Amino acid sequence: xxxxxxxxxxxxxxxxxxxxxxxxxxxxxxxxxxxxxxxxxxxxxxxxxxxxxxxxxxxxxxxxxxxxxxxxxxxxxxxxxxxxxxxxxxxxxxxxxxxxxxxxxxxxxxxxxxxxxxxxxxxxxxxxxxxxxxxxxxxxxxxxxxxxxxxxxxxxxxxxxxxxxxxxxxxxxxxxxxxxxxxxxxxxxxxxxxxxxxxxxxxxxxxxxxxxxxxxxxxxxxxxxxxxxxxxxxxxxxxxxxxxxxxxxxxxxxxxxxxxxxxxxxxxxxxxxxxxxxxxxxxxxxxxxxxxxxxxxxxxxxxxxxxxxxxxxxxxxxxxxxxxxxxxxxxxxxxxxxxxxxxxxxxxxxxxxxxxxxxxxxxxxxxxxxxxxxxxxxxxxxxxxxxxxxxxxxxxxxxxxxxxxxxxxx
Amino acid sequence: xxxxxxxxxxxxxxxxxxxxxxxxxxxxxxxxxxxxxxxxxxxxxxxxxxxxxxxxxxxxxxxxxxxxxxxxxxxxxxxxxxxxxx
Numbered sequence: 168x169x170x171x172x173x174x175x176x177x178x179x180x181x182x183x184x185x186x187x188x189x190x191x192x193x194x195x196x197x198x199x200x201x202x203x204x205x206x207x208x209x210x211x212x213x214x215x216x217x218x219x220x221x222x223x224x225x226x227x228x229x230x231x232x233x234x235x236x237x238x239x240x241x242x243x244x245x246x247x248x249x250x251x252x253x254x255x256x257x258x259x260x261x262x263x264x265x266x267x268x269x270x271x272x273x274x275x276x277x278x279x280x281x282x283x284x285x286x287x288x289x290x291x292x293x294x295x296x297x298x299x300x301x302x303x304x305x306x307x308x309x310x311x312x313x314x315x316x317x318x319x320x321x322x323x324x325x326x327x328x329x330x331x332x333x334x335x336x337x338x339x340x341x342x343x344x345x346x347x348x349x350x351x352x353x354x355x356x357x358x359x360x361x362x363x364x365x366x367x368x369x370x371x372x373x374x375x376x377x378x379x380x381x382x383x384x385x386x387x388x389x390x391x392x393x394x395x396x397x398x399x400x401x402x403x404x405x406x407x408x409x410x411x412x413x414x415x416x417x418x419x420x421x422x423x424x425x426x427x428x429x430x431x432x433x434x435x436x437x438x439x440x441x442x443x444x445x446x447x448x449x450x451x452x453x454x455x456x457x458x459x460x461x462x463x464x465x466x467x468x469x470x471x472x473x474x475x476x477x478x479x480x481x482x483x484x485x486x487x488x489x490x491x492x493x494x495x496x497x498x499x500x501x502x503x504x505x506x507x508x509x510x511x512x513x514x515x516x517x518x519x520x521x522x523x524x525x526x527x528x529x530x531x532x533x534x535x536x537x538x539x540x541x542x543x544x545x546x547x548x549x550x551x552x553x554x555x556x557x558x559x560x561x562x563x564x565x566x567x568x569x570x571x572x573x574x575x576x577x
Numbered sequence: 578x579x580x581x582x583x584x585x586x587x588x589x590x591x592x593x594x595x596x597x598x599x600x601x602x603x604x605x606x607x608x609x610x611x612x613x614x615x616x617x618x619x620x621x622x623x624x625x626x627x628x629x630x631x632x633x634x635x636x637x638x639x640x641x642x643x644x645x646x647x648x649x650x651x652x653x654x655x656x657x658x659x660x661x662x663x
Contacts, residue, residue: 233597237618298629301621 170348174575176420177257177408178515179249179358183220183401183502186248188256191512192519194501195527198548201502202384202399208365216377218384220401220503221363235319238305240279241362242507245404246312247319250356254320257408257420259354261321269354270324272342273313273406274335275507280364282306312360312404324352333470334431335359336405336510337560337568341429343409344570353411358511360404367506368400374439376474388473388504389531390497391482391539395473401503405511423518427555428457428571439563441477446484449567450557454488457555457571461489464571465553466526467542468517470561471497472504475536481559482539489557496545500530510560510568517558521574526551584658585651587630595626605648627654633661 180187183201184194194201201220208217227236227244239247250273254264263269277283286303290296305311310328317326325346329338336359343355361367371377378397380387389395415422430452434445454461467485471478485495498513505512520527525548532546558570579587593600598613609615615623624635631654635641644650 228597234614234616237622298625300625301618 171350172412173344173347173409173426174412174415175407175423175426175518176410176415177253177259178423178518179251179253179256179406180403180512180515181222181245181249182403182405182512183222183505185223186225187252188515191515195498195516198530200385200500200530201401202387204381204384205365211365211369214365214369214372215379216368216372216397216399217381218378218387218399219363219368220399220505222402231319235315237302239315240282240306240311241402242275242279242360242404243306243312243315245362245402245508246273246358246360246406247316249358249360249404249406250316250320253356253406253408257410259408263354264320264322267323268352269322269356270326270343270346270352271313271316271322272327272329272339272346272355272357273316274329274331274339274359275312275361276330276332276335276367278307278309278311279362280366281362284364284366316356322356331562331566332564333504333506333509333562334560334566334568335507337558337570338431340407340409340426340510340514340570341431341568344426344429347409347411353414355409356406357409358404358406359507359509361402361505361507363400363402371398371400378473386531388499389533390469390471390473390499390529391478391535391544392532393534393536395475395478395536397474398472399503401505403502403505403508403512405508405515407511407514422575424521424572425575426570427459427573428453428455430456430567430569432567434565434567436565438565441480441561442565443480443484443487445565446481446559446561446567447487449569450484450488450559453557453569453571459555459571463555464489464493464557466520466551466556467493467495468513468556468558469495469497470509470559471529472499477561478536479538481561482542486541491541492543494526494545494551495542496527496529498527500532510558514558514570514572517556517572521553521556521572524550524553526553578662579658581655584654588627588651588654591626591630592623595622603647605646605651607647608645609647609650631658633657
């Protein structure tokens with residue numbers, strides 16, 4: 168059975184810059200940072216990193232009816248708004264959404280940590296479950312984003328929620344690609360979501376991987392930079408509409424790019440430490456599946472979060488997998504590490520780069536770490552011919568994922 | 578001590594706030610499920626909100642299940658309040 172070609176026909180975002188793809192892109196192309204100091208976190212004993220890139224506050228009451236909002240924590244809310252935007256962008260019809268041939272794959276690191284806090288704040292002190300609202304569990308469950316998106320938008324196809332922390336969105340996109348390739352679904356809404364919470368930043372803080380430049384939020388994280396000091400967590404959601412190439416063409420959809428290959432491996436070495444050979448294997452697997460030679464790759468969008476171990480391993484891995492002159496950059500300096508949303512929000516920016524034929528540089532990369540200079544690190548915005556690109560995302564737990572994306576010229 | 582009218586007013590106020598309802602549509606004859614659009618999950622939350630507001634336990638599941646209209650709810654709460662006060 169020949170496999171279907173899979174293309175991206177819609178984009179939706181709720182990012183640390185606010186609601187909408189346009190807001191995200193405008194700020195990225197302006198070289199802005201969404202990182203701020205979280206002064207209210209100073210009350211948390213032992214937390215050294217008081218930094219985050221949260222989604223700016225907004226009033227969801229005007230955007231979604233109460234009956235769907237009541238079971239959504241912040242991350243499910245972001246995912247639903249991003250999914251709505253992606254559907255509109257792709258011009259999908261109501262008929263397509265309810266057909267059973269449109270599915271959803273949206274992951275997150277966990278359920279909503281804000282909802283966990285609300286629940287356990289009441290539950291733990293006196294072991295009391297009374298006064299708990301019925302919507303709480305639905306905010307905490309692992310597939311909260313995917314389930315709420317289906318409910319809110321009337322989607323009746325396959326529902327998946329790959330949960331793998333920082334590769335949740337990348338794996339969701341990879342899964343959606345497989346679903347459409349094999350003909351199980353014609354359209355998949357894919358991506359991820361996460362929300363800023365001190366317990367999440369605390370995880371990175373505990374393993375000494377979080378930035379502590381609390382007095383200089385706009386200049387951290389600093390991927391690939393000699394003076395980087397760690398991750399800054401962000402929140403938001405990115406959703407991509409993946410579609411069967413033939414049906415997309417038939418309905419005259421705008422095509423942002425084609426997904427050619429998906430590498431998804433575990434290093435089976437260490438639960439927290441990155442592993443260059445495994446990272447390279449993810450990229451190589453993606454290129455082999457795509458039938459693309461490393462020489463054909465025009466740009467690599469790095470996962471690079473701004474940790475010494477991670478940045479160095481990834482630079483070495485890129486050097487192993489593709490030619491060292493290929494431009495490489497990371498978007499974490501702009502939006503922080505949006506964890507479960509990272510793969511999707513970053514892919515949205517990457518697709519725009521392919522449209523504009525411009526490389527977004529790594530924000531805050533001033534003095535490159537010499538160990539990372541085994542690849543071509545981009546630190547200023549530049550014009551570049553790009554057709555085929557690699558998108559990396561790696562996660563705690565030894566997960567390494569890569570996608571090969573190609574621009575389709577109309 | 579809260580009068581009957583105050584109780585009725587308070588019930589409308591807290592449920593309108595919780596379920597984002599228009600108070601003018603919450604007259605005595607309004608049915609909770611058909612007219613106001615509440616469902617089984619909302620029924621759970623309604624109990625949570627009313628228990629918190631009136632500081633009394635709503636444990637009579639059978640009586641709760643029989644509530645159809647706002648007036649049924651008012652009467653249920655008034656009865657409970659009187660029982661508690663006596």
